[in-house]
Amino acid sequence: MRKGVGTSPAPRSWRGEDRREEPRRPQAQPAPARPGSRAMDEEGCAERSRRRCAASAFMLAAATGFLAIAALTLRPISPGVRAAEPADALAVLKAGFARPTFIPHPVDNPPTAAKIALGKRIFEDVELSATGTIACASCHDAKLGFADGEPKGKGVTGRRLVRHTPSLWNVAWSPLLFWDGRASSLEDQIRFPIEHPDEMGSTLANAVDRFSRHDSYVRAFAEAFPTDGPRISPRTIAQALAAYERTLVSPPTRFDRWVAGDPGALTPSELAGFAIFSGKGRCSSCHAGFAFTDHGFYDIGLPGSDKGRGGQIGLSAADHAFKTPTLRELAWTAPYMHDGSLATLDDVVRHYESGGVTRSTRSRDLPQGLVLSERERSDLVAFLEVLSSETPPQPSRETWVNAAMPAARAPPADTTLVSQANKLFHPQYVRVRSGELLTVVNDDTRTHNVRIYDPRFDYNSGAQEPRETVTIRFPGPGTFEAFCAIHPSMRLTVVVE
Numbered sequence: 421m422r423k424g425v426g427t428s429p430a431p432r433s434w435r436g437e438d439r440r441e442e443p444r445r446p447q448a449q450p451a452p453a454r455p456g457s458r459a460m461d462e463e464g465c466a467e468r469s470r471r472r473c474a475a476s477a478f479m480l481a482a483a484t485g486f487l488a489i490a491a492l493t494l495r496p497i498s499p500g501v502r503a504a505e506p507a508d509a510l511a512v513l514k515a516g517f518a519r520p521t522f523i524p525h526p527v528d529n530p531p532t533a534a535k536i537a538l539g540k541r542i543f544e545d546v547e548l549s550a551t552g553t554i555a556c557a558s559c560h561d562a563k564l565g566f567a568d569g570e571p572k573g574k575g576v577t578g579r580r581l582v583r584h585t586p587s588l589w590n591v592a593w594s595p596l597l598f599w600d601g602r603a604s605s606l607e608d609q610i611r612f613p614i615e616h617p618d619e620m621g622s623t624l625a626n627a628v629d630r631f632s633r634h635d636s637y638v639r640a641f642a643e644a645f646p647t648d649g650p651r652i653s654p655r656t657i658a659q660a661l662a663a664y665e666r667t668l669v670s671p672p673t674r675f676d677r678w679v680a681g682d683p684g685a686l687t688p689s690e691l692a693g694f695a696i697f698s699g700k701g702r703c704s705s706c707h708a709g710f711a712f713t714d715h716g717f718y719d720i721g722l723p724g725s726d727k728g729r730g731g732q733i734g735l736s737a738a739d740h741a742f743k744t745p746t747l748r749e750l751a752w753t754a755p756y757m758h759d760g761s762l763a764t765l766d767d768v769v770r771h772y773e774s775g776g777v778t779r780s781t782r783s784r785d786l787p788q789g790l791v792l793s794e795r796e797r798s799d800l801v802a803f804l805e806v807l808s809s810e811t812p813p814q815p816s817r818e819t820w821v822n823a824a825m826p827a828a829r830a831p832p833a834d835t836t837l838v839s840q841a842n843k844l845f846h847p848q849y850v851r852v853r854s855g856e857l858l859t860v861v862n863d864d865t866r867t868h869n870v871r872i873y874d875p876r877f878d879y880n881s882g883a884q885e886p887r888e889t890v891t892i893r894f895p896g897p898g899t900f901e902a903f904c905a906i907h908p909s910m911r912l913t914v915v916v917e
């Protein structure tokens with residue numbers, strides 16, 4: 421077994437003294453260079469037309485989330501034959517992993533330095549819990565990659581929680597929060613841990629009460645919320661915490677240097693691992709984009725009775741499905757999965773090789789019958805490790821982290837027909853006339869859903885199987901936001917005129 425980070429579980433108690441010592445991440449051993457190449461798997465195009473595949477590759481350049489399809493379309497990119505490759509094929513593949521250029525902050529909670537600093541202070545404050553002993557940071561510990569290093573953590577009661585504590589890297593991009601997606605924004609998410617009897621066992625009203633008694637908090641809230649109504653309220657607490665959490669952007673690693681154009685940034689072993697990741701391992705069909713997640717919910721075959729997303733939205737097609745986690749900084753956040761059941765990255769790769777539990781809900785995007793040699797397995801693990809910092813990670817300080825969000829958006833398309841191929845509504849922004857029906861056709865290989873949460877229009881298509889079509893009649897003029905409750909990165913804006 422590979423010796424290195426992420427392969428040795430390092431359970432630490434959240435109360436433990438060992439929190440104070442800086443964990444060190446042993447340097448990954450660069451594997452010796454070796455000749456030979458591994459072709460990327462092209463089977464993904466067998467069931468699709470060539471034209472469709474080419475179109476996906478094109479869309480990838482603009483958007484994210486399609487990496488797999490693009491990858492499967494591309495010619496082999498394994499390191500040994502890179503010189504012979506068309507440079508643009510590799511460039512398209514890399515573009516799918518490029519770092520973002522802004523943090524998506526909601527318009528009603530714009531970030532300011534004062535608000536972020538206040539959010540960080542609240543995040544680290546044990547006053548938020550009933551017992552005055554547990555902070556958000558007790559479970560999401562900056563020294564442990566904003567996770568807790570345990571299969572299942574503990575809060576105020578000392579009882580084990582039901583699910584594993586996820587890291588908070590790159591949560592700004594996650595449309596839905598929690599393993600089962602039950603919170604629809606970071607602002608909304610905050611009350612869950614505060615009110616959970618086993619986590620913090622308190623209430624936001626209690627927090628308002630406590631903070632109001634500290635002069636320095638009163639001043640900090642006034643600075644962070646200079647014009648808004650009551651300064652210290654459940655809303656401002658949530659907004660400050662959420663604004664801070666959005667700054668937890670995983671820092672660049674050698675992988676990003678490689679994507680940015682330094683061909684020597686990765687070792688031959690890591691490059692071979694990347695070829696498996698985006699080729700026959702099919703990992704990138706779900707772990708796509710800079711954060712290595714499409715934010716969708718999938719059953720990857722882990723045993724257990726937890727229904728995950730299916731239980732949450734009442735769709736059995738999404739039973740045992742959990743949110744695809746980011747793969748950034750994994751070396752610091754073992755153990756893995758919603759149940760904390762896999763201790764090392766080697767165990768994770770072996771899980772994908774075994775295929776896990778056979779169930780009707782098991783995702784068809786998983787690799788089928790994946791067989792890896794010892795060398796391939798260690799290459800893949802080496803690649804996963806290069807997505808982690810080599811010293812304890814700190815949130816990124818890249819200049820774009822403080823950049824403003826671009827406002828402009830292309831005009832809507834005039835059409836009443838929307839496709840769902842490749843986990844994307846297409847087009848994503850349409851205009852229909854009042855009274856017209858909108859048709860959404862599932863021309864993908866996966867089960868989708870169309871959900872609109874709106875006080876004017878609450879719509880749920882239920883499970884929409886491949887080739888099924890739904891028609892939607894809107895209640896009247898207005899702008900409506902639709903999404904897929906299983907693949908929530910799928911967003912559709914409909915302007916009804």
Ligand code: HEC
Nearest residue numbers: 555556559573574575581583584585586597598599613619
């Ligand atoms: C006692 C441990 C504990 C404490 C304290 C705690 N959390 Fe968590 N956190 C968890 C667990 C466990 C989950 C996953 C639960 C689930 O998905 O069902 C989680 C999930 C999250 C998520 C979702 C991440 C994602 O990718 O979906 C966010 C965000 C979060 N916590 C923020 C906070 C904030 C903010 C606080 C303080 C107000 C906090 N947590 C306090 C254990 C904790």
Ligand code: HEC
Nearest residue numbers: 701703706718742743744745756757758768772783785786
């Ligand atoms: C069908 C989508 C899908 C594919 C394909 C896929 N994953 Fe995952 N991955 C997930 C989901 C969903 C989870 C969380 C599952 C859970 O906890 O139940 C996950 C979890 C993980 C984790 C644990 C991360 C953590 O913080 O707990 C790692 C590591 C990982 N995947 C690596 C890979 C690798 C390597 C491959 C290719 C061999 C791969 N994945 C293929 C969806 C996918």
